[in-house]
Amino acid sequence: MGVAGAGKTTIGRGLAAELGWPFYDADDLHPRANVEKMRRGVPLTDEDRRPWLAALRELIAGCLARDKNAVLACSALKAEYREYLLLDERVKLVYLKGDYELIQARLRARRDHFMPPEMLASQFATLEEPADALQIDVALPLAQNLELIRNRLGI
Numbered sequence: 001m002g003v004a005g006a007g008k009t010t011i012g013r014g015l016a017a018e019l020g021w022p023f024y025d026a027d028d029l030h031p032r033a034n035v036e037k038m039r040r041g042v043p044l045t046d047e048d049r050r051p052w053l054a055a056l057r058e059l060i061a062g063c064l065a066r067d068k069n070a071v072l073a074c075s076a077l078k079a080e081y082r083e084y085l086l087l088d089e090r091v092k093l094v095y096l097k098g099d100y101e102l103i104q105a106r107l108r109a110r111r112d113h114f115m116p117p118e119m120l121a122s123q124f125a126t127l128e129e130p131a132d133a134l135q136i137d138v139a140l141p142l143a144q145n146l147e148l149i150r151n152r153l154g155i
Contacts, residue, residue: 001076001130002096003123005107007138007145008073011096014146016071019155026074029055043122053084060087077126092153095130098138 002008009025016023027035030052034044056074063070064087076082082093104120134152136145149155 001074001082001093001133002098002138003075003077003103003127004120005103006096006098007106007142008075008096010142011094011136011138011145011149012071012073014142015149018146018150019069019071021069021071024059024070024072026052026056026072026076029059038119041118043119043126049081053081057085057087060085060091064088064090075123077123077128079128079130082130093130093133094149094153095133095135096138097129097135100124102139 009027012025013023015021030038034048034052037044037048056072060072074085076085076093085091086093100120107120134149136148138145140148
């Protein structure tokens with residue numbers, strides 16, 4: 001979890017590939033109206049996020065019910081969202097933390113995403129940093145972060 005541009009998709013795909021697990025990107029589960037709203041630079045409200053969070057919870061519940069491991073990249077910026085998604089102790093949370101300037105530079109360099117860099121301030125304003133997550137410094141190289149995640153989670 002983390003703000004836009006923190007590397008959720010890159011790190012999530014890398015981790016899933018190393019582990020042979022499926023990868024899911026929460027951005028793919030946003031209703032079209034949410035994507036269009038963000039594309040216009042309008043932050044989502046809690047009401048906008050409800051169907052998205054329900055779809056994510058259903059995805060997680062399905063993986064747990066089948067006893068299947070997976071990696072899910074998701075912003076989950078608020079504590080209440082994480083509480084809703086952390087269905088039981090098998091769900092592990094990794095917080096991708098980075099400073100504003102680094103993340104802003106990444107967003108400005110990105111060309112293939114609906115989230116405009118101008119929305120980063122609203123992401124940081126919404127972010128409630130988790131105290132109980134594995135925290136990863138996104139300034140570190142990808143390979144180092146993947147190794148840290150695997151080692152700290154014992155996977």
